Amino acid sequence: MLSSKIAQIFALVAGLIIIPAHASLTQRPKQADLPLPSRVIAQLNETPTFLENIAIRENGDLLVTMFWPSANIYLVEGPYSNAPKLSILHTIDNANGLNGIAKTGLDTFVVSAARFQDLGTPEPNSTALWEISGQGPSARKIVDIPEAGLLNGMAAIPNIAPAVLSGDGTAGVIYRVDVTSGQHEVVLDVPELKTVSGHTPNIGVNGVKVHDNYLYWSNTDLVAIYRVPIDSNGYPVSGAGVEKVAALEGAAAVDDFTFDEQGNIWAATDSDNTVVTIFTNGTQVVTVGSPTELTIASDTAVEFGQTPQDSHILYITTAGGIVNPVNGTLTEPAKIVAADARNFY
């Protein structure tokens, strides 16, 4: 009792001593400033349009894949400037939609592509992986994967001759694809990758990331994020169990996600029109958007800027509510939003 009183007084005094003279007493706790300020940096001019994934060039420009209705890779130049510029960088042959994109080398990216009969339903035997390289850019088909269901998130395997891990959201497996040879195999097939029968949208594994020697993925139907340890070649460690990292609280879905420098997870909730931040201690908070606003209507993917100028900017792609209209009726063209997390930490 006495010692806790002393501790309190000591904490109070210590607190008083370390408060810098310029600190304002009316300054609110950081998280009271949510949602984070955000702005639209690029928007298409047609609906329905569905942007799906983001990767970042060395110079900080964004590459964004379109899921529907065209197999376009968009380029956003100067995403943190006053006048970001949107253009089509490349359209993949013999496809009308793209999913994952992963950076495998200097200005080299791998994308998954397919011909879709309708939104989210690839024609049989139409899925392929392509490599896009250089400013031009040049495009090379890596391999057809006729047995694929709906390929979705993709992650590069760092530190070796390039390979990617690609999640199949309907078959519920992870493929490992050697980018040079096209050789591919299923390296993970566990219940935590599968769809939930009767569940909408009936997508299992969605976002796929490699972080600190683990493969992380989100499962849309299970509304949760999982991980498994992998070796330096991208193979799951033999015998290692799958861990549930987080179940999203109060969200109906989870799409792609990313990590910040502290290791917190930032997840797009798609039909919830929000970004949820999951701290390393497990606490979750909505940081961008709102279920009833178009701010990030159907947000599909998130990525932090990778230059010193924009490492505090979270870029967010959207699908404009075309599957789940905001308030039941509102849709808009897909867009790319920049949320500013500078004052968040």
Ligand SMILES: *[C@@H]1O[C@H](CO)[C@@H](O)[C@H](O)[C@H]1NC(C)=O
């Ligand atoms: C996929 O299509 C190719 C030709 O484009 C064909 O050679 C191959 O047999 C097909 N595979 C399957 C599984 O249908």
Ligand SMILES: *[C@@H]1O[C@H](CO)[C@@H](O)[C@H](O)[C@H]1NC(C)=O
């Ligand atoms: C978890 O960490 C966040 C960010 O540092 C903090 O705001 C929150 O209070 C912590 N939650 C718990 C239960 O400690």
Ligand SMILES: *[C@@H]1O[C@H](CO)[C@@H](O)[C@H](O)[C@H]1NC(C)=O
């Ligand atoms: C959606 O409905 C809510 C509740 O009526 C309202 O506050 C909000 O402004 C609506 N959203 C839009 C984008 O109109």
